[in-house]
Amino acid sequence: MVLNCKYEAVLEVLFGKWKTVILFNLFSNGTMRFSELQKAIPDITKKMLTHHLRELEYHDIVHREVYQQVPPKVEYSISAYGRSLLPVLLAMNEWGMAHGKHLTELYGEESGQ
Amino acid sequence: MVLNCKYEAVLEVLFGKWKTVILFNLFSNGTMRFSELQKAIPDITKKMLTHHLRELEYHDIVHREVYQQVPPKVEYSISAYGRSLLPVLLAMNEWGMAHGKHLTELYGEESGQ
DNA sequence: CAGAATCCGAGCTGATACTG
DNA sequence: CAGTATCAGCTCGGATTCTG
Numbered sequence: 001m002v003l004n005c006k007y008e009a010v011l012e013v014l015f016g017k018w019k020t021v022i023l024f025n026l027f028s029n030g031t032m033r034f035s036e037l038q039k040a041i042p043d044i045t046k047k048m049l050t051h052h053l054r055e056l057e058y059h060d061i062v063h064r065e066v067y068q069q070v071p072p073k074v075e076y077s078i079s080a081y082g083r084s085l086l087p088v089l090l091a092m093n094e095w096g097m098a099h100g101k102h103l104t105e106l107y108g109e110e111s112g113q
Numbered sequence: 114m115v116l117n118c119k120y121e122a123v124l125e126v127l128f129g130k131w132k133t134v135i136l137f138n139l140f141s142n143g144t145m146r147f148s149e150l151q152k153a154i155p156d157i158t159k160k161m162l163t164h165h166l167r168e169l170e171y172h173d174i175v176h177r178e179v180y181q182q183v184p185p186k187v188e189y190s191i192s193a194y195g196r197s198l199l200p201v202l203l204a205m206n207e208w209g210m211a212h213g214k215h216l217t218e219l220y221g222e223e224s225g226q
Numbered sequence: 227c228a229g230a231a232t233c234c235g236a237g238c239t240g241a242t243a244c245t246g
Numbered sequence: 247c248a249g250t251a252t253c254a255g256c257t258c259g260g261a262t263t264c265t266g
Contacts, residue, residue, distance in 0.1 A: 146227085146228090147227070147228055147229080148227065148228080151228095159228075159229065159230095160229090160230085160231095162228095162229095163228080163229060163230085179228095183227090184227040184228080185227050185228050185229080186227075186228085187227085187228060187229090
């Protein structure tokens with residue numbers, strides 16, 4: 001037996017409609033400001049962006065850097081610990097791509113995703 | 114850039130309070146009946162067990178075998194395709210264990226999980 | 227035995243407006 | 247610029263009851 005039922009921790013940390021997209025952007029671009037994330041994810045509201053960022057920060061996945069100035073400036077980046085998620089995300093990513101292929105095989109092209 | 118934003122498919126398939134535990138049991142024990150799963154996961158209600166099993170079946174992760182007889186007998190098992198999730202679950206599992214360790218380092222022993 | 231049906235509360239999500 | 251506050255909708259999870 002290979003699994004020792006600790007893998008739901010990942011789901012706990014990663015759950016939320018936008019967390020994946022946020023992490024995707026931060027992993028890709030490194031440090032990003034709040035407004036940059038907003039621009040990169042047009043459909044997200046400030047409330048949701050804030051909420052998910054706070055949760056990711058609480059789980060020590062992203063780092064939040066506040067510059068005390070006017071106008072305010074806040075930068076987000078993947079924390080050192082957050083980078084440990086990369087192998088997991090890569091495994092998930094790989095499966096996700098294969099899964100898309102599997103779906104089109106099952107239901108045909110138009111179903112796709 | 115390494116991620117191509119397909120990894121949320123995994124979250125979609127794996128989300129649900131009990132899916133991880135169900136998969137854990139099926140991966141460990143192979144084929145299981147509905148009632149065996151109930152016994153293995155005492156806190157789950159029939160409704161939730163049914164619901165999650167149906168979703169897993171819909172995503173072609175588990176296989177459902179119905180025996181037409183009285184009393185009814187239904188067996189569940191990981192599908193061939195579902196087994197492709199194993200590397201992902203292993204990566205998640207590994208991170209989950211490291212995460213537990215990380216948490217106790219951050220907040221002390223009693224926080225643990 | 228293996229569910230289906232119903233009802234309910236909690237939490238996630240979102241639109242909108244306001245603030246230092 | 248980077249949020250907070252308020253209000254509302256919907257989905258998820260759960261307790262309970264009923265059925266072939």
